[in-house]
Amino acid sequence: MKRLRWLLVAYWFGVFLILRLAEAQSQEGFISLDCGLPINEPPYIESETGIQFSSDDNFIQSGKTGRIPKNLELENLKQYATLRYFPDGIRNCYDLRVEEGRNYLIRATFFYGNFDGLNVSPEFDMHIGPNKWTTIDMAIVPDGTVKEIIHIPKSNSLQICLVKTGATTPMISALELRPLASDTYIARSGSLKYYFRMYLSNASVLLRYPKDVYDRSWIPYLQPEWTQISTTANVSNKNHYDPPQASLKQAAIPTNLDAPLTMVWSLENPDDQIYFYLHFSEIQVLKANETREFDFVLNGETINTGVISPKYLEITTRLTTNPRQCKGGICRMQLIKTQRSTLPPLLNAFEVYSVLQLPQSPTTESEVVAIKNIKSTYRLSRITWQGDPCAPKQFLWDGLNCSITDDISSPPRIISLNLSSSGLSGTIVSDFQNLTHLESLDLSNNTLSGMVPEFLASMKSLLVINLSRNNLSGSIPQALRDRERKGLKLYVLGNKYLCLSNTCNKPKKNFPVTIVAPVASIATIVVVMILLLVFKKKMSSSMECLYNLVESRTIIYISLYIYIHEFDLPAGNKSEPWIQTKKKRFTYSEVMEMTKNLQRPLGEGGFGIVYHGDLNGSEQVAVKLLSQTSAQGYKEFKAEVELLLRVHHINLVSLVGYCDEQDHFALIYEYMSNGDLHQHLSGKHGGSVLNWGTRLQIAIEAALGLEYLHTGCKPAMVHRDVKSTNILLDEEFKAKIADFGLSRSFQVGGDQSQVSTVVAGTLGYLDPEYYLTSELSEKSDVYSFGILLLEIVTNQRVIDQTRENPNIAEWVSFVITKGDTSQIVDPKLNGNYDTRSVWKALEVAMSCANPSSAKRPTMSQVIINLKECLASENARISRNQNMESSHSSVELNVTVTFDTDNVKPIAR
Numbered sequence: 001m002k003r004l005r006w007l008l009v010a011y012w013f014g015v016f017l018i019l020r021l022a023e024a025q026s027q028e029g030f031i032s033l034d035c036g037l038p039i040n041e042p043p044y045i046e047s048e049t050g051i052q053f054s055s056d057d058n059f060i061q062s063g064k065t066g067r068i069p070k071n072l073e074l075e076n077l078k079q080y081a082t083l084r085y086f087p088d089g090i091r092n093c094y095d096l097r098v099e100e101g102r103n104y105l106i107r108a109t110f111f112y113g114n115f116d117g118l119n120v121s122p123e124f125d126m127h128i129g130p131n132k133w134t135t136i137d138m139a140i141v142p143d144g145t146v147k148e149i150i151h152i153p154k155s156n157s158l159q160i161c162l163v164k165t166g167a168t169t170p171m172i173s174a175l176e177l178r179p180l181a182s183d184t185y186i187a188r189s190g191s192l193k194y195y196f197r198m199y200l201s202n203a204s205v206l207l208r209y210p211k212d213v214y215d216r217s218w219i220p221y222l223q224p225e226w227t228q229i230s231t232t233a234n235v236s237n238k239n240h241y242d243p244p245q246a247s248l249k250q251a252a253i254p255t256n257l258d259a260p261l262t263m264v265w266s267l268e269n270p271d272d273q274i275y276f277y278l279h280f281s282e283i284q285v286l287k288a289n290e291t292r293e294f295d296f297v298l299n300g301e302t303i304n305t306g307v308i309s310p311k312y313l314e315i316t317t318r319l320t321t322n323p324r325q326c327k328g329g330i331c332r333m334q335l336i337k338t339q340r341s342t343l344p345p346l347l348n349a350f351e352v353y354s355v356l357q358l359p360q361s362p363t364t365e366s367e368v369v370a371i372k373n374i375k376s377t378y379r380l381s382r383i384t385w386q387g388d389p390c391a392p393k394q395f396l397w398d399g400l401n402c403s404i405t406d407d408i409s410s411p412p413r414i415i416s417l418n419l420s421s422s423g424l425s426g427t428i429v430s431d432f433q434n435l436t437h438l439e440s441l442d443l444s445n446n447t448l449s450g451m452v453p454e455f456l457a458s459m460k461s462l463l464v465i466n467l468s469r470n471n472l473s474g475s476i477p478q479a480l481r482d483r484e485r486k487g488l489k490l491y492v493l494g495n496k497y498l499c500l501s502n503t504c505n506k507p508k509k510n511f512p513v514t515i516v517a518p519v520a521s522i523a524t525i526v527v528v529m530i531l532l533l534v535f536k537k538k539m540s541s542s543m544e545c546l547y548n549l550v551e552s553r554t555i556i557y558i559s560l561y562i563y564i565h566e567f568d569l570p571a572g573n574k575s576e577p578w579i580q581t582k583k584k585r586f587t588y589s590e591v592m593e594m595t596k597n598l599q600r601p602l603g604e605g606g607f608g609i610v611y612h613g614d615l616n617g618s619e620q621v622a623v624k625l626l627s628q629t630s631a632q633g634y635k636e637f638k639a640e641v642e643l644l645l646r647v648h649h650i651n652l653v654s655l656v657g658y659c660d661e662q663d664h665f666a667l668i669y670e671y672m673s674n675g676d677l678h679q680h681l682s683g684k685h686g687g688s689v690l691n692w693g694t695r696l697q698i699a700i701e702a703a704l705g706l707e708y709l710h711t712g713c714k715p716a717m718v719h720r721d722v723k724s725t726n727i728l729l730d731e732e733f734k735a736k737i738a739d740f741g742l743s744r745s746f747q748v749g750g751d752q753s754q755v756s757t758v759v760a761g762t763l764g765y766l767d768p769e770y771y772l773t774s775e776l777s778e779k780s781d782v783y784s785f786g787i788l789l790l791e792i793v794t795n796q797r798v799i800d801q802t803r804e805n806p807n808i809a810e811w812v813s814f815v816i817t818k819g820d821t822s823q824i825v826d827p828k829l830n831g832n833y834d835t836r837s838v839w840k841a842l843e844v845a846m847s848c849a850n851p852s853s854a855k856r857p858t859m860s861q862v863i864i865n866l867k868e869c870l871a872s873e874n875a876r877i878s879r880n881q882n883m884e885s886s887h888s889s890v891e892l893n894v895t896v897t898f899d900t901d902n903v904k905p906i907a908r
């Protein structure tokens with residue numbers, strides 16, 4: 001029956017008008033992704049259904065955006081104008097947040113439209129989690145294909161994957177999820193693939209949302225030997241299935257009143273197991289001597305659903321609770337009137353699904369959550385790290401191995417993880433311990449820092465751990481040592497700050513001990529010892545920073561060296577190198593060479609201009625050249641070198657080397673390719689607008705840097721010049737604080753704060769209390785950070801004389817008290833943020849910017865609060881399309897697929 005198939009294909013693409021209903025209906029829980037819609041394009045309302053579509057960008061890590069030629073675009077179906085295609089990788093997956101155990105209708109639409117100009121119809125597979133769903137062959141249905149399935153996710157995340165199976169490139173136009181009522185469409189096992197869903201009418205209108213609250217699509221269908229009857233009265237459609245009322249207002253009866261109502265079609269696969277859902281409503285007024293009664297017969301067998309006798313203007317739904325097979329793959333569905341019935345059978349609407357078995361169990365959920373967290377913590381962007389980590393076997397994630405038993409219904413476990421040489425930095429996060437069946441863990445050759453976590457010892461299955469070649473510090477936990485004695489293989493070589501001897505398990509309180517001090521030569525140590533003796537009294541003020549037991553001897557040496565020179569240095573006139581360190585010392589000519597004679601200035605830092613440089617043609621650097629005339633500058637220069645040598649933190653810009661030759665002083669830093677935060681906020685840097693989540697991440701990272709200065713260093717350090725131009729961003733937008741020229745350390749205890757003679761800082765960010773009292777404390781940085789945070793939220797100038805309140809903090813509190821809050825948040829964010837998250841950040845900012853330093857929080861408190869902001873923003877993003885489901889949750893086991901190209905009814 002060609003017509004039917006044509007209908008199925010065509011209606012999606014605009015042949016039928018979808019009747020619009022003005023009444024607004026809830027789209028709660030709907031996920032409607034317009035694949036390939038650029039991320040910066042706001043969500044839009046599709047004109048035919050009123051459904052809001054948005055970009056799929058947040059739900060997939062790979063793929064490229066395609067656009068079909070204008071002349072092939074389908075009017076009113078904007079969601080098919082763009083698409084996402086996947087030239088890279090074999091399996092590419094959407095990762096959607098869903099409600100575990102809830103029944104979802106999942107619909108994927110593919111419209112090729114020769115977007116790539118190649119005119120080659122793609123052919124590929126779709127997977128749902130670790131199981132195959134269907135094959136898409138666009139050569140069979142060049143106009144476009146819709147696939148639909150009713151499926152109950154087994155966890156809160158659902159992976160829909162496109163899998164390359166040949167030479168052509170997979171692509172997708174739209175992906176939609178619709179939560180269904182809880183006790184509907186239940187299959188005994190597996191999920192339900194769509195065969196067809198029809199209402200019997202000669203109309204040419206497709207029924208969809210909002211007429212169908214679940215956004216199922218009902219296709220009008222009428223066979224020539226049938227007669228249509230209809231009513232203008234309202235029909236109650238209220239049962240769990242809730243088909244559109246319009247689908248019940250019409251019905252088909254056989255034109256020959258004594259004949260059965262018969263439909264015949266062939267199955268795609270003769271062994272398919274079929275579920276039927278039939279919806280009836282009596283729409284004729286029966287006279288007293290009339291009855292309408294009939295049986296549901298499939299291939300000659302009466303289906304034991306009881307005699308059907310629809311009630312007047314009320315829905316009756318009959319379904320098969322067990323799946324049925326159609327002999328020989330030909331289904332002959334009949335409604336046959338009973339002996340006593342005076343009227344022919346009638347049918348209003350019906351649905352047919354086949355069972356899709358999903359035998360492979362997904363990987364244990366807690367392990368999936370853990371490995372996903374590891375992936376996001378370390379920003380791993382491997383193309384294979386999509387979809388289920390372990391299954392199917394051929395798509396195992398790179399670096400992973402799993403136990404997959406022959407019983408594929410038992411969930412696979414991750415048994416080995418190899419992230420060697422993968423650019424991991426930061427600490428070893430606790431998510432690793434949730435990989436409870438891990439036997440081998442290789443994290444070698446990265447830049448992991450922090451301690452070797454104790455939890456490794458409690459991972460019972462572990463046999464091998466390789467932590468070699470990282471920046472781990474501290475000592476090895478005793479429990480892990482004990483495991484080692486019982487056979488665990490632990491490799492930790494090449495962590496120069498890691499203490500390997502047993503004596504270092506209890507570090508002495510005040511004096512850092514390092515076993516490995518590759519840089520400090522014997523000579524240095526001798527000098528240190530002498531200096532220590534000479535300056536014993538001053539030792540209390542010698543400096544150290546936590547986790548930076550690093551080259552502690554060198555540091556002390558330098559500190560003291562600098563200390564000496566505080567008194568006798570003819571500023572700006574030192575010929576002798578005063579920095580003894582492993583950091584490379586460069587000559588002035590080398591500096592000129594690396595900057596190509598100061599060819600490319602990057603900007604102006606405190607007391608000098610910063611140039612772009614190139615180290616051995618490989619490493620990019622930023623070179624700050626101290627202006628030669630500045631006597632004051634020399635002091636700042638020294639201060640900065642001193643500080644940068646003491647501190648070592650991922651959120652502080654690190655020093656690569658320095659130059660101090662005659663009158664020439666230069667500092668060579670790591671190059672931060674994305675410039676400073678101010679450029680990004682002001683739009684000077686170009687590129688896309690920093691979204692709210694990124695801004696929060698940057699704020700948190702800057703706050704971590706400050707927290708380290710305040711609490712990780714003894715004596716504490718105050719940066720004194722926190723501002724958006726001093727927050728630099730590397731290529732991954734990781735934030736680092738720069739420009740320590742004004743930084744000061746001060747003693748904690750005794751006098752809590754230090755009176756400094758010169759108040760320094762930048763107008764607008766400068767702590768008013770510090771300004772008035774000249775008393776320096778870390779709370780001054782907190783103030784400046786508050787201003788920075790206000791800048792991040794509002795993107796307003798910190799001081800703007802054209803504002804009623806030039807100072808940003810006053811302006812914000814003024815606007816808030818006026819109750820006019822809409823204008824506070826940066827309009828460039830386009831409303832794309834979690835309101836609670838933004839307001840909380842504002843609250844944090846305002847408390848930091850409190851005029852009274854005593855009332856300001858510490859940076860540690862700030863970090864906790866900002867992390868909450870980020871969490872609620874992240875929750876919004878994952879919820880984004882999920883739109884908070886308020887429908888009662890459900891426990892079902894069903895799935896349906898919508899296979900337009902499968903439907904091949906044949907002439908009866």
Ligand SMILES: *[C@@H]1O[C@H](CO)[C@@H](O)[C@H](O)[C@H]1NC(C)=O
Pocket residue numbers: 202203228229
């Ligand atoms: C559909 O059927 C009804 C009644 O049988 C008839 O009045 C109407 O004209 C038909 N509509 C179309 C479009 O054929």
Ligand SMILES: *[C@@H]1O[C@H](CO)[C@@H](O)[C@H](O)[C@H]1NC(C)=O
Pocket residue numbers: 232233234
């Ligand atoms: C059907 O119901 C709607 C409201 O639900 C009402 O406005 C309309 O008048 C009803 N039509 C008939 C024929 O009863």
Ligand SMILES: *[C@@H]1O[C@H](CO)[C@@H](O)[C@H](O)[C@H]1NC(C)=O
Pocket residue numbers: 287289290342
């Ligand atoms: C039912 O009764 C009507 C009169 O009310 C009569 O015209 C009709 O023939 C009867 N139908 C049957 C099947 O008996």
Ligand SMILES: *[C@@H]1O[C@H](CO)[C@@H](O)[C@H](O)[C@H]1NC(C)=O
Pocket residue numbers: 366369370433434
């Ligand atoms: C991970 O492990 C920790 C401690 O064993 C546990 O509290 C937490 O719930 C686990 N997380 C998941 C997602 O299972």
Ligand SMILES: *[C@@H]1O[C@H](CO)[C@@H](O)[C@H](O)[C@H]1NC(C)=O
Pocket residue numbers: 401402403
């Ligand atoms: C994965 O583990 C299995 C045993 O469970 C082993 O046979 C296979 O070689 C391992 N694969 C890799 C890549 O290590």
Ligand SMILES: *[C@@H]1O[C@H](CO)[C@@H](O)[C@H](O)[C@H]1NC(C)=O
Pocket residue numbers: 418419420421440441442
């Ligand atoms: C991890 O992978 C690297 C290569 O990427 C390999 O050299 C190393 O042996 C692997 N480690 C383990 C434990 O298999």
Ligand SMILES: *[C@@H]1O[C@H](CO)[C@@H](O)[C@H](O)[C@H]1NC(C)=O
Pocket residue numbers: 421422423445
């Ligand atoms: C360590 O990683 C670097 C790149 O990150 C790589 O060039 C080097 O070969 C790796 N070394 C080993 C021993 O795997």
Ligand SMILES: *[C@@H]1O[C@H](CO)[C@@H](O)[C@H](O)[C@H]1NC(C)=O
Pocket residue numbers: 420421444445466467468469491
């Ligand atoms: C541990 O990792 C390092 C660096 O990748 C490597 O050189 C070494 O061979 C590994 N050791 C073992 C036992 O795998």
